[in-house]
Amino acid sequence: MAELMLYTPVRLVSNELTYYLSLLLEVGVYMNGNSFDDAISEIKRKIGKKKVLIEPGDLYAYSLDASTERREAPGAIVRTYADEDVITTLKVADEKRIPVIPRGGGTSLTGASIPVVPKSIVLDLTPMDDIQVNIDDGYAMAEAGATVLQVDQACRNEGFFFPPDPASSRYATIGGALAENAGGLRGAKFGVMKNWVLAMEVVIPGGKKLRIGEPVLKWRWGPDLISLFIGSEGTLGVITRAWLRIYPLPEKVVRIMGVFNKLEDAGRAISEIRRRGYLPMMLELLDKETVDIVEEVLGYKFPKGEAMVIVDVDGPIEAVWRLARQVENVMKENRGKTETSDDPEKMKNLYLARQGAYAAVTRAYPSVLHEDITVPLSKLVDALRELDNLRRKYGLRMPVFGHAGDGNLHPDICFDPSDKAQARKAKEMFKKVGELAVRLGGAVSGEHGIGFVKKEIFLEEIKSVRGENYLELVRKVKRVLDPNGIMNPGKLWF
Ligand SMILES: Cc1cc2nc3c(=O)[nH]c(=O)nc-3n(C[C@H](O)[C@H](O)[C@H](O)COP(=O)(O)OP(=O)(O)OC[C@H]3O[C@@H](n4cnc5c(N)ncnc54)[C@H](O)[C@@H]3O)c2cc1C
Incomplete structure (x- = not known):
């Protein structure tokens, strides 16, 4: 028999409770043990079983991040080596209504990269770590799993550097840093991740791949979908690669x-x-x-x-x-x-x-x-x-x-x-x-x-400073991109 998954990751005020109930009833974040097992078997069949981890030790390791909080262990971990692995996982998970939590270095200090819903899939992007520095065109292309430090070092080899420098840059990945809009010590002059992205590729639920922005130094069209994914904490889709501006090393x-x-x-x-x-x-x-x-x-x-x-x-x-x-x-x-x-x-x-x-x-x-x-x-x-x-x-x-x-x-x-x-x-x-x-x-x-x-x-800050209308708009955007509410539920606004 199907089991309705109601979750309360934080104490919910009544409006939030109404929202969660409506989300659950309308779009049905809903699954049962059989559909989870079916989904995992299908993903294994399609991308190869070695990329899917279900051992208790692995599940425990991925139930933690740098926040020292813990809620639920994932039901499975999918380690992605190519776009196709991300696309397949998001397609199957969306069909079967399985929550998916994208994960980079797991250095989140706010529990953003760990599940709060049982039987979630954690999508580990770290094997996708290709970096190509293109000095002539003024950017570095990095796959989501490359660390911020690796990108910086690759640029330094060419006399340039990558300015955003979270103190965790040895482990924090480009995907995680974009999804958190990370900053760092050099932020006083160079700002945060959002100031350094020219283009990115993302996969949204249903396994749809999108290229947003252009890898050129100047382009304009709107609305700017890059900004939508910056700081979205994995709640809208999975960033697979980004084209990042670089800067000459100071003398x-x-x-x-x-x-x-x-x-x-x-x-x-x-x-x-x-x-x-x-x-x-x-x-x-x-x-x-x-x-x-x-x-x-x-x-x-x-x-x-x-x-x-x-x-x-x-x-x-x-x-x-x-x-x-x-x-x-x-x-x-x-x-x-x-x-x-x-x-x-x-x-x-x-x-x-x-x-x-x-x-x-x-x-x-x-x-x-x-x-x-x-x-x-x-x-x-x-x-x-x-x-x-x-x-x-x-x-x-x-x-x-x-x-x-x-x-x-x-x-x-x-x-x-x-x-x-x-x-x-x-x-x-x-x-x-x-x-x-x-x-x-x-x-x-x-x-x-x-x-x-x-x-x-x-949420209190948003309501007091911006009012309910703002919250409603953001939640509508979420429903367009992720109608079944599978992306990192229980985090940020959602
Ligand atoms: C010692 C220490 C120092 C820190 N210093 C700083 C600092 O100076 N500045 C700063 O800004 N932060 C800092 N942080 C916080 C943290 O390191 C950053 O938020 C970092 O950007 C997270 O990157 P990550 O790869 O570890 O992401 P994770 O922790 O794995 O994930 C963080 C969030 O991003 C999402 N995500 C991860 N990858 C993707 C992807 N490919 N697509 C979509 N969503 C994705 C996850 O779902 C999650 O919501 C620090 C943390 C520690 C432990």
């Missing part, structure tokens, strides 16, 4: 570190650097709590202050030092103590606190809720002060570091999950941090995305 990079006794001074220096139009390649900020934890866990020693700011400027050799001195002067004018270098070893040292931040925090605490808010640059210091108030009110450690150049902060809420009171406080704080971002005119996610971990607060 020289100089690093400046400034330490400030007062957060306000650091905030003023950051806005002044931007106001004077210096446009650094990297502009990072760390609060005292972050620096303290890196010292405690990794044993380094840093100059003391309420905030540390690390800036990279780049350019031709004749110009870059002049720019570095200008940035350094802004820091000094705002009472910062500075150190500046273009020596690779010294540059590494000036970056140690930022480099070690994530590792130190996750090593020091059994559980960490990673926040990822963005606030307007003019509200950066207000945000940091209010975060400090939250930290005091709840009595939990919350190091704050992030990409000050684009207003993107990562407050990391540290707690022990075996202590119920702490776990409850951490969850409350998580919500308050998101609310703070919205109140200051920002967003609950700057780069890590929504998945299911941030879904509740994200």
Whole structure:
């Protein structure tokens, strides 16, 4: 007998519940054990059984990502080696109403790449990792499973580089980074993934392959379907390859570190650097709590202050030092103590606190809720002060570091999950941090995305800032592309 799969990945407010019920009843995300087994047999027959994994160990491994959350193990994993594997899987899954979760490196911090519905197929794109750099035409073509770092390195061999650089770039794939609209340290100057795509190929449910955009430096037609898939977290279709703009390697990079006794001074220096139009390649900020934890866990020693700011400027050799001195002067004018270098070893040292931040925090605490808010640059210091108030009110450690150049902060809420009171406080704080971002005119996610971990607060943000009409429109778009609701259910808006 058919079994109706109702799922509640997060606490659903009544409107959401109505939506899920209507989705389930109208389009019927619906299956039974037999149709799942039939689907897997058919996929094995068509693409080869070696590409389909169903061993318990494999299913367990693919039930986790970097979020430390877990909901359901997949029913099967399909490892794709060519477009045809993706097309076949999406055709069969759509016919049989089987949920499909595209997956790259599994580095999502929001549970975006793990199933929340039983008997899902996880589609592992990592075997598709071809990269071709075409300097003459100004792009790199990468299959979805190539890592961001591999693409960057392939470009560097030719004197160019790929600017978006999520800190996870060694494992994060091009497909995953596009689906999350990932950013990184160089975002202050170069923006995020969406700024670097010329064209992509996608497969939508039913196994239909589409080429969107053009691999040329200038083209225009609309509406722009590329943007529809950027940041869609695998909920509309599967990205199989992308043509990405590339950038010439700078001749020289100089690093400046400034330490400030007062957060306000650091905030003023950051806005002044931007106001004077210096446009650094990297502009990072760390609060005292972050620096303290890196010292405690990794044993380094840093100059003391309420905030540390690390800036990279780049350019031709004749110009870059002049720019570095200008940035350094802004820091000094705002009472910062500075150190500046273009020596690779010294540059590494000036970056140690930022480099070690994530590792130190996750090593020091059994559980960490990673926040990822963005606030307007003019509200950066207000945000940091209010975060400090939250930290005091709840009595939990919350190091704050992030990409000050684009207003993107990562407050990391540290707690022990075996202590119920702490776990409850951490969850409350998580919500308050998101609310703070919205109140200051920002967003609950700057780069890590929504998945299911941030879904509740994200939907609240959308409703309060944009209203129900916006939500309704996005859900209509979803129904056009994915009428049976098989793509990554329970994530983002859906
Ligand atoms: C230590 C660490 C540091 C991080 N630093 C940053 C950072 O600096 N900046 C940043 O933006 N993020 C960062 N992240 C978050 C994460 O690495 C990024 O979101 C990354 O882009 C995810 O890539 P992935 O290949 O691992 O995707 P996955 O985790 O596998 O998937 C993420 C989402 O993309 C979808 N997806 C994956 N591949 C495809 C595809 N081919 N087609 C359609 N949908 C697809 C999945 O369904 C899922 O919804 C960090 C994570 C960690 C663990």
